[in-house]
Amino acid sequence: MKNLLHVSVLALGLVAGAGLLALQAQPANAGSYAAAPSAKVGDTAPDFTLKDLDGKDVKLADYKGKIVVLEWFNPGCPFVVKHHSTLDTMKKTAAAYKDKDVVWLAVNSGADGKQGASMEENTKARKDWKIEYPILLDPTGTTGKAYGAKTTPHMYVIDKGGKLVYAGAIDNDRGPKKAGEKNYVKNALDEVIAGKKVTDATNEPYGCSVKYGK
């Protein structure tokens, strides 16, 4: 799986190069190349091995046979604060599916030195917000970019076969305070558990930008 990640990083470089060429040779054909080769709904979810806050390796492939929810995380982001502190969207949704073969993982792709990326900040958030699921650190941003994670939170659901079945927002209130009346992750989980196709499988996430490094 490591090879896969290397391939995607290489592809990123190639596409960036192609973009430059296309921009120089006018007129550029807008539809002929992709911005970033990140996973899309329907693709196999990119595997990863990341360390949790206790230094333990967590590997996605180890959860084959389970449904996995990925939550992009940054304890300093007000939209993350909204769903962990002002409201309890994440805790409540995770708890509701805990006994239904659903594994919930938070991933922080902030680079070293960026807001919310340090071990201290994440450990404090885990304690203050009583987060019971693992918070994984992805300081190189490789996993975040493989999924095309743009915001915190940005939510993904992976089915038991390792296929990406949902990518988007947690809910439909894009502000920093209120809960949406529609929890997209809950809807996706209900459909996946019932063996159905996810109806609203891709939508626009909202929140702070993921604090990637260079």
Place this chain on the structure above:
Amino acid sequence: MLAPYADQPAEPAGKRKELVAVSLLPHDTAVKPGDTVQLAVVFDVAKDWHIYWPGQNDSGMATTVELSFPPGSGLTAGPVSFPIPKRYVEEGDILNYIHEGRVVVTVPVTVPATAPVGRAFKVTASVNYLVCKESCIPGEAVVSATFTTADKTAGNAADAKAIDDARAAQPKPQADGFDAAATAHWEGQTLVLTAKDAAVTQVTFFPSEGGAKLRNPLASGQSKGGTLKLAFDPGLKPVEGVVEFTSGNSRRAWAFHSARPQETNGEPAPASPKPAPLAPPAEPSSR
């Protein structure tokens, strides 16, 4: 009155109230019944920080402005107009459309012709925004302004000039000269915009929040040269946004709207009896 913009240093998070100062200014303090007065919501954003244009942003939050009037006042508001936004790319190919520095958002308000002279109207604007540098802080403000009906429309000259200047720098309505500046036509589901002025070195499209979703905006939303080709996600949502033409230091922009071409089974519709004119060949502007 508009004070000169203070170049503030970046504030620590504890002083969050200083990051964005919001005020509401009327173009005229005396307004003749039946006239329209421009109201300006002024956001003074601290240096190095930004707020968000209501576009198809990858992250952040659209700035919103909502006016409210005294009950029974009969006042009516027109559309909210933002300045030309700026593309802002962060690590990880995260693209947002932002505003920095002094941001003047205008809304026209029309006073009913039947309003008696000498009546004072208090207008309130509620704004919501997210201000970001590396970290982001949500903010909101409620600001108000008052004007009075009079025989003749008049106001503070400095405020009026500041608002006139801000409006002159905003994207113009499409009907106000877009066709003289550029051609726009569809090639299948791709929209092709071509500047008529050969001096244009860059065309930028800023997709509005509610319009058709622009594909691959990072690479395809901005051209090098006078022609821009835009692909959109399938669907019937019309294209909505702002088109900007850059030549040298000049930035000219128009609000832009286009219905989607009709499709039959995913194929482009047969040519209509009166096809849109084809754009002239692109200037060989790359070097």
